[in-house]
Amino acid sequence: MAETKEREEEIEEQEKIEKYRKAGQIAARIRKELNKLVKVGTPVIEICNRVENLIKELGGNPAFPCNVSINNIAAHYTSPPNDKTVLEDNSIVKVDFGVHIDGFIADTAITFDLNSGFEKLKEAAEEALRVAIENIKAGVKTNEIGKLIHEKIREHGYKPIRDLSGHLLDEYSLHGAKIIPNIALPHGETIEVGEVYAVETFASTGSGTVHEKPYAYIYRVLPVRIPVRLLSSRKLLKIASERFKGLPFAERWLVKEIPAIKLAIRELTNKGILYEYHVLADERESMVAQAEHTIIVTEDGCEVITSTKGEEP
Ligand code: MN
Ligand code: MN
Secondary structure, three states, X not given: OHHHHHHHHHHHHXXXXXXXXXXXXXXHHHHHHHHHHOOOOOEHHHHHHHHHHHHHHXXXXXXXXXXXEEOOEEEOOOOOOOOOOEOOOOEEEEEEEEEEEOOEEEEEEEEEEEOOOOHHHHHHHHHHHHHHHHHOOOOOEHHXXXXXXXXXXXXXXXXXXXXXXXXXXXXXXXXXXXXXEOOOOOOOOEOOOOOEEEXXXXXXOOOOOOEEEEEEEEEEEOOOXXXXXXXXXXXXXXXHHHOOOOOOEEHHHHOOOOOOHHHHHHHHHHOOOEEEEEEEEOOOOOOEEEEEEEEEEEOOEEEEOOOOOOOOO
């Protein structure tokens, strides 16, 4: 009977990998679409909506709200409802989105240089990602990869962002226990075969650290059970657990269903039930570029699931 059990586990593992690959292929297609969409004059909310709708049309689910982070903003900006922000000339734009199939996530990001004069910054992030991917295999330590990223970005004359990093992915889990840092750290953990990582690199002309802005448009329900007062809060909690299954969501996604969403968010954050993803930025006037792919670790390398064949990771 042990043999049957083993066989079942093998099938389960294979199905899991197929789901990651399917999520990855949807992400790869959307990466291509973005080239047409991300232009001077495009409203940010149009990019967010288009990416999230495309994910669903192609048979996936958004693993988190589409992030569109401009210039010194490094991460976590998504359009609030009725966002009027428009992409401007001379800017650098990071689009970061995630696709999941039954909780198996592909997380990827591209930087667009809208005549910023910092195309080298985009190259630095992309080259660092390429070096990281080329060197990931079972048995390598996460800090060794961090060192390679650090060196590559420094080689270009920029700073890696030290407080942002690549991360392990798991079923309905965006940030697992292991990280792949952007900098050389003294210690790390061993990368193992079958693990799935979002590898992401950030190059900055600024300080190489981010601070939290006093606003957030992305939230996640924390696994705590505290009674809530408002009906709209209860409704939000129900949707977040049934539909998003603990994954992050945007206020924009729920404003039609829950008209009093602002009050619900206030009650739930005050009670420590909602985690707020504050917008993260490097210092004023700086520029940040990002590159990200999701990979599956193999014995002798890794499989990049978020790029199509022929496209350089
Ligand atoms: Mn991402
Ligand atoms: Mn990520």
